[in-house]
Amino acid sequence: MERVGNVVAIIGMDLDSNSYIFDDVLVDPGTGRHLDYFFENLKEANIKIEDINKIVNTHCHFDHIGADEYLQKEYGLEVYMHELDADAVKRADGEETVASHFGSKVPDIDVSVIHENDKFNDFKVIHTPGHTHGGICLYDGKSLITGDTVFSDGSFGRSDFKTGSTEDMKNSLNRLSKLDVENVFTGHGPYIVGNGSASVKLSSDNANKWY
Known part of the structure; x- marks a missing residue:
């Protein structure tokens, strides 16, 4: 666990996504298979689960949303997702959510839909299709929470999933590369503190070079 400005960052365990907390918002709580680890990190950050009111998912894949069901049922957290990916959850589509790849069922949750330019504090x-058609990033003018769109070392998300698109991924990365970014909070692996714009641009350049 680390605090970077107003964001608490929790690196995911095993196949879990990274999780991020700002104010009363939790981004991508992971599969739900390592909740003890998650709660230990909350305690270390001096955050009570009761202080969190909302879950925002960057996309509908199980490694990001699996814990939603427990957190909503036990603590009443509201869950938000882009409307295109929320539809897969509502249909309990195990392939589109990749829950079937994890040998799990799609979380049974009530999802509120979000759209481009909606704000959480x-x-x-920012709607960033490519990894899925309903993928989003969150941007506050300084920090960018990218889900599985941008990773460190110039890498970026796969686009070979059910609703993925290489062209959409390239367009989303190109759009993000025009932002002024200091910190990049990635969906998996190390996040980037400082000079985030250069990292996002490298990912965009690589996507255009390789595809």
């Missing part, structure tokens, strides 16, 4: 929703 200082963070604005």
Whole structure:
């Protein structure tokens, strides 16, 4: 666990996504298979689960949303997702959510849909299709929470999933590369503190070079 400005970052265990917390918002709580680890990190950050009211999912894949069901049923957290990916959850589509790849069922949750330019406190929703057609990033003018769109070392998300698109991924990365970014909070692996714009641009350049 680390605090970077107003964001608490929790690196995911095993196949879990990274999780991020700002204000009363939790982004991508992971599969739900390592909740003890998650709660230990909350305690270390001096955050009570009761202080969190909302879950925002960057996309519908199980490694990001699996814990939603437990957290909603036990603590009443509201769950938000882009409308295109929320539809897969509502249909319990195990392939589109990749829950079937994890040998799990799609979380049984009530999902509120979000759209481009919606805001969660200082963070604005940016629709970034490519990894899935309903993928989003969150941006507050300084920090960018990218889900599985941008990773460190110039890498970026796969686009070979059911609703993925290489062209959409390239377009989303190109759009993000024009932002002024200091910190990049990635969906998996190390996040980037400082000079985030250069990292996002490298990912965009690589996508255009390789595809």
